[in-house]
Amino acid sequence: MSNELPSIPVHTSSPDEKATLTMPNGQTIELPVLAPTHGPKVLNVSALYKQTGYFTYDPGFLSTASCDSQITFIDGERGILLHRGYPIEELAAQASYVEVAYLLLYGKLPNQTELVEFGNQVTYHTMVHEQFKQFFQGYRRDAHPMALMVGTVGALSAFYHESLDINDAAAREIATHRIVAKMPTICAMAYKYSIGHPFVYPRNDLDYASNFLHMCFSVPAEEYKVSPTLAKAMNRFLILHADHEQNASAATVRISGSSQANPYACIAAGCASLWGPAHGGANEAALRMLFEIGTKDRIPEYLKRAKDKDDPFRLMGFGHRVYKNYDPRARVLRESCHEVLEELGKNNEPIFALAVELERIALEDDYFQQRKLFPNVDFYSGIMLHAMGFPTSMFPALFALGRTVGWISQWKEMIGEPNQRIARPRQRYTGEQIRRYVPTNDR
Numbered sequence: 001m002s003n004e005l006p007s008i009p010v011h012t013s014s015p016d017e018k019a020t021l022t023m024p025n026g027q028t029i030e031l032p033v034l035a036p037t038h039g040p041k042v043l044n045v046s047a048l049y050k051q052t053g054y055f056t057y058d059p060g061f062l063s064t065a066s067c068d069s070q071i072t073f074i075d076g077e078r079g080i081l082l083h084r085g086y087p088i089e090e091l092a093a094q095a096s097y098v099e100v101a102y103l104l105l106y107g108k109l110p111n112q113t114e115l116v117e118f119g120n121q122v123t124y125h126t127m128v129h130e131q132f133k134q135f136f137q138g139y140r141r142d143a144h145p146m147a148l149m150v151g152t153v154g155a156l157s158a159f160y161h162e163s164l165d166i167n168d169a170a171a172r173e174i175a176t177h178r179i180v181a182k183m184p185t186i187c188a189m190a191y192k193y194s195i196g197h198p199f200v201y202p203r204n205d206l207d208y209a210s211n212f213l214h215m216c217f218s219v220p221a222e223e224y225k226v227s228p229t230l231a232k233a234m235n236r237f238l239i240l241h242a243d244h245e246q247n248a249s250a251a252t253v254r255i256s257g258s259s260q261a262n263p264y265a266c267i268a269a270g271c272a273s274l275w276g277p278a279h280g281g282a283n284e285a286a287l288r289m290l291f292e293i294g295t296k297d298r299i300p301e302y303l304k305r306a307k308d309k310d311d312p313f314r315l316m317g318f319g320h321r322v323y324k325n326y327d328p329r330a331r332v333l334r335e336s337c338h339e340v341l342e343e344l345g346k347n348n349e350p351i352f353a354l355a356v357e358l359e360r361i362a363l364e365d366d367y368f369q370q371r372k373l374f375p376n377v378d379f380y381s382g383i384m385l386h387a388m389g390f391p392t393s394m395f396p397a398l399f400a401l402g403r404t405v406g407w408i409s410q411w412k413e414m415i416g417e418p419n420q421r422i423a424r425p426r427q428r429y430t431g432e433q434i435r436r437y438v439p440t441n442d443r
Ligand code: CMC
Pocket: 279, 282, 306, 307, 313, 314, 315, 316, 317, 318, 319, 320, 321, 322, 371, 373, 376, 377, 378
């Protein structure tokens, strides 16, 4: 990355800037225009119903900002992702996950003392209650790790009653630390349970990423030494997934929390949303596609299919709804992916050699170039996690682990808003008109 920060237009607010809307009955109203720091300006329609009796209609929130947020900014056209103003490439190259967690939660990079104190908090809370294990035992032995995560993360609220009062700032703080600290433990327990291994306790002498790898891959029968290359790659993976502004799971966490639900329940709701294949499942789909293609000589056949409008097949791990330029996360993870393959001596394994070749051919192809379809973060994360030894069923759980601090930061920001109210979307009712109840015998 060059030393120059990318240039992004900066807006300044002008209280006089307004848009004029003319209603079908001729009524004219003025809508205040709100300026963001970066990104598109926003029409404030919050008084529209009161003023006109009309709702706005925007399924999927394609044109709707649901909140003010100071956490993350994405400029898809320019391929930029900022956390609290810092480019993701700089954070991924230089920061630890715990440092990024602090940044997301508190809005600034920690100084040395703050980092040590926060790191201690996050380390201190890594263990779960012994009784907590029994939740896992209740699941079928081959349960999907995300099924375990959704249930057990929510179950934390049954253990930490004293931190459930969301109106108490100290309780919110301790719940935040607990969630960031315990998520790797729970995620690793979900993995161990799904493969029939004994749970491995956290080791507080290891950093966040190394401790997680230790809990996933060590067994009581032999010593496991965490590879620094794999730990670095996991640290990056977690940073790159830490937040992505108002996506489906973050919005779910905010909406759940807006009813004053406890934070553990809200993070469980985030896990549930992320589990969906359209959100957390793309890296698994990318890896499955590589296995389906199988050998390099079949790449042209699959590229032809990806370009054929009558064929629903798409090249998984390519393209992005928001990034119409190179996904900045993908560039960073590509590097880690290659480091991991080299460290594990897997560069020449057929599946990985196939991935490298597919990436090369697709990047040179006119169809993909014209449509700005670049490999996305899921392309590289699928390959990297598979090389590290994670089964595909763990991919969304690992995504959820990284994203947890983003969810809790979004929750914290939402709770801290002075005018915070319960989220209550409107609808356009398209059902039956009013009608009379008909007794059963007369239907
Ligand atoms: N393979 C082949 N053609 C594609 C692909 C692809 N992966 N993605 C887009 N296109 C084509 C599409 O057919 C269209 O062509 P045309 O202009 O001729 O009609 C053009 O590119 C624009 O596509 P689009 O459907 O308007 O783009 P979109 O923003 O709606 O779709 C996407 C974004 C991610 C759903 C899509 O690129 C896709 O399905 N990719 C594969 C799945 C995938 O990797 N998803 C993970 C995304 S990252 C998730 C995250 O960040 O959480």
